[in-house]
Amino acid sequence: MTATTPGTSPDSAAAPVGRRERKKAATRRAIADAALRLFLERGYDAVGIREIADAADVSTTTLFKHFPVKEALVFDEDADQEQRLLDAVRNRPAGQSVPAALRDHALSSRLVAAGGDDRFAAFAELVATTPALRDYGQKMWLRHTDALAEVIAEVSGLPADDPACRALAHFALEAPRAVHGHDNPREAVTRAFDLLEQGWEALTGKNT
Amino acid sequence: MTATTPGTSPDSAAAPVGRRERKKAATRRAIADAALRLFLERGYDAVGIREIADAADVSTTTLFKHFPVKEALVFDEDADQEQRLLDAVRNRPAGQSVPAALRDHALSSRLVAAGGDDRFAAFAELVATTPALRDYGQKMWLRHTDALAEVIAEVSGLPADDPACRALAHFALEAPRAVHGHDNPREAVTRAFDLLEQGWEALTGKNT
DNA sequence: CTCAATAAGTGCAACAGCTCAACTTTTTTA
């Protein structure tokens, strides 16, 4: 879940550094673009590393210097997805609970699809239909557990090492996966978050 | 988490079937035993498939006919761990909530360790210190999500396709992992389940 | 401006996990 736009990525707030780093970034993008194109054309498992390297005109060694594993070619990491996640909790509307903020964030960022960006839809389907990619995506997503748990402790006033914070963080990040397979994913996710919200309210005494 | 005793497995309620299946089981155990011995001696990553096959005096092809992937050599599946899980929910003490039953089950079956079976301790450490094994174990454990969700729906009277059932099942199975790393795991797990219990109580209206 | 230090990239060989295609042996079924 959550990766940069397929193809040419939006060069966000990239420091306009030396010529060296620019070349490096160019190579990186050449590889990622070639990979994504091939994956979309013929499927993830049907495309080999050597083939991608050839298409990008680099050696496999170089490829692995940019991407540690094959799956990473698809999840061309978005540097500030974690920041957005934490912001969603910190800057939530007044009176909204933490779980509710996390629910809204999940609903708006994932499987929103509606927008109709064609390339993005194809990308989402690729991930959804390839087990290796789903697993890897979820693993990457869970990397934010610690940071999220910390912010939750912050805004809720609980001690930073209260296991309840980590639990809520983990469960919230797992929520989409937990209800996977339901028709109407939005409703399912909402219901999963209801469980967390009610529990959290009881644990923290109804405040925030 | 949760696998048979290391080494010779307890041949539970094995149907005393034909000579063929006995030989098959013997081969299987020879492989699993050789693998576990080598893993404990030198570490999971330091032992290759070919080496295990040699030690058990079979070909690698044969090995993979018994165990689909390398990790499965360690998790020599316990057939009725799912049954015990479901029973813990179905036959819980009168007046106990579903999440509480799941908590008790988690606390008693996992990391109980205290008993002091030496071989089991070494086995547990092997799993705990090898990321590939931890991940695989969790994945296997999550396989019970569907069955558990069904039982939860049953005993709580909710519609079988209510996403809340799947959510509770998934979260409960993830709970140990969610609070991983805390000193005093029992307390941490308990707190994670508190969150679920309070939420569940609110969703189901305090009954069961 | 030159020169060494550093980082990016190359080519190739090799390993580890895993699969495939044929073929043999044993057991079961008919």
Added chain:
DNA sequence: TAAAAAAGTTGAGCTGTTGCACTTATTGAG
């Protein structure tokens, strides 16, 4: 007793991934 099915074997081979030794290109310091 013949034939079908299951288990095993061999051996080659594919794919992801790493290590090693080596070539450039960029850069920063003197």
